[in-house]
Amino acid sequence: MKKYLKKNLAYYLFVFPAVLAFILVVAIPFILGIIYSFTNWKGYASGSINFIGLQNYVQSLQDNKFIYSVIITVIFGLLNFLFINLVSFSLALMVSSKLKGRNLYRTGFFVPNLVGGLVLGYIWQFIFNSIIPMVGSNIGNSFLANTYFLSNSKLAVVALIFTSTWQYAGYIMMIYYTALQGVSKDLIESSSLDGANYLQRLKNIIIPSIMPAFTISLFLTLASSFQQYDVIVSLTGGGPAAIFNGQSVQSTELLAVNIYNTASVQNQMGQSQARAVMFFVALALISVLQTSITKRKEIES
């Protein structure tokens, strides 16, 4: 009995700090966050809080800024996913080839991923505002010379996709690279003896054998695109202004930025919480989908 107690005491002692930090930093704010989304919560100084039902949700869904933000987040997420995977898969093929500098290339492509999103956004702001027009005038391309990507509402989204592809592609490349290392060399060799060319090998052997890596990359890129915040703040600050449904909106104000601005700029704390909760439900659905797909794949294989 005494020994049992001693063992249990050790257990609680070991688990306690983690549970305490988790409850205080994540669990309680999470529960509060959901509750606040149904109230007229005004922020830090608690004051009086009244339940107002679904009003925050209804008002959010009637707000063109929010609707635009949802649409542009989905568009950005899909395009970003497409670009990152195209670029990273090509880079992965490049660094797993027999090229002389492949190890250096692999390391170099990975480096942008180590740079923080905020810093990275400022660097690309400099590139879009100062470098690209200069390159344009040097090579005599009047479009590049006279276009400021970040001041044009459509091109700013393109600039954002470009920047986050640069940030993330080297990382996803590593996942494809690791998968490519696992592709059977015998299979490739025998197929080239059978006369298959590079593209045929790619389509019939390489791509099918790295399908699990595609699934991982799909969800990694989707989740990261939806949560993009730092880069937007420093690259475009959410702007420039655009017109959506006859109302002025911010063209690169993705969901994470919209949630932040709804609270800090418009001081609509309750509504900001309601938007965050909807965001959470969407992300949770994506990860449930991911787990079920990965599980099914595991059973199949």
Next chain:
Amino acid sequence: MKKKIIRIILEVLAVLIFLIYISPLILVVINSAKTGSVITTNPLSWPTNWGTLIDNVKAVLSSPTVQYGKSFLSSVIITVCSLILITVVSSVAAWAIVRRKTKGSNILYYMFVAAMVIPFQVVMYPLISWFKTITDTVTMPLFGFSLLRSYQGMIFAYLGFGISKAIFMFHGFVKGIPYEIEEAARIDGCNQFQVYTKIILPMLKPIIVTVVILNGIWIWNDFLLPLLILGKGNAIQTLPLAVSNFVGAYVKQWDLILTSTLIAIVPVLIIFIFAQKQIIRGMTEGAVKS
């Protein structure tokens, strides 16, 4: 012959792709070694005097409006303390959870794992008002410190947000350590604490490296959480906050802004050069497993 030519073309093409891909970083370095007026007229040229780089670094570090050097130190303090706490707290907890096979233990584990889905946006504002409540009712009257605008609050928040994933990763690893080794140590007279420090901790080394790398890069580069907890322009600032203050204070002065970004990147790059393999492996493994 034809094959050889194709080979050379591919090699040249690869070098070009590589250079274009890393050109943003090269541009940061070369423009950090120029004066503002040279950047405006010729941002693409190679710098004529690398001494300018040192002048710019000095100017950034001694800026009267943004205390860049101090922020650098604060970032180091916050990152190092958070990493030590996350590693110790979550490795101990994960070990206890794995070894005690009860229902409660299982529930605890799934609670940590499930929390990884929660986006930061849901908790950020409630966290701040909740931290203020704890400060007013507990930490200030009893211990004399605030959880907002302080090292304590910042590090505690990183602990809370970092442990879920860390416990998940340690859990997977501890499961692979045979229980017999612990039994043997206990028979030799080790208590629980000694079993942890002498047997478990040394075996956890590879996964500790991974956890430290993943969390270290996140904490060093993080912007939103310090923005909310420390606030902009207050006494304690992290590097990303300082860079953003810098951009606000020196509008379009790209010589100084780019130099400030360079200073923020260099420490991570230096660590990356020495621990390339571990970093790349740690970051990709961490992603694949979660």
